[in-house]
Amino acid sequence: DAKTTQPNSMESNEEEPVHLPCNHSTISGTDYIHWYRQLPSQGPEYVIHGLTSNVNNRMASLAIAEDRKSSTLILHRATLRDAAVYYCIPYNQGGKLIFGQGTELSVKP
């Protein structure tokens, strides 16, 4: 299973962009990179996933390094509702999503 390294915590101001980094240097060539987040007292929620090229959806953008050893989740304008633990998860071809410790994002008004 690919190992991931994420900052334990990050802070952001409301309405400002947030860049959440993730290192996954042992990722295999066909692993997708998934991001999930978990709000307090809720189950995880899908955010975005990608393979090689950058991806955008209504929630966020995902920037994937050319060597695929790292990626960055970008929240364009943080809101208080974005305060959560964010998990970066390389997709294991065996079908297991292995969650690391994640990054706890706090958003200040």
Next chain:
Amino acid sequence: KAGVTQTPRYLIKTRGQQVTLSCSPISGHRSVSWYQQTPGQGLQFLFEYFSETQRNKGNFPGRFSGRQFSNSRSEMNVSTLELGDSALYLCASSFAGTGTGELFFGEGSRLTVL
């Protein structure tokens, strides 16, 4: 459409007992996976079922088991409960299976073992 439903939401058991948790996936989803979440270990994969067959299994003892029915509903069972089994148990459903796209998680069943 209705989300993933887990029952019961909260339960208290004593050591040595067994427990069964239920998960109803989103209609049309054939994959159900289970996770254990504790403050110390975080979210850990238990197993995944797809079309009534266990497709993947995490590193948990045999006391943890599961099954999936023909309507895709799934149950997990923990026998001979230990204090360390106290956790939030989450299930997730998807159309094709874990790793291939978006998983939809339920709100979890919080188990306390006394």
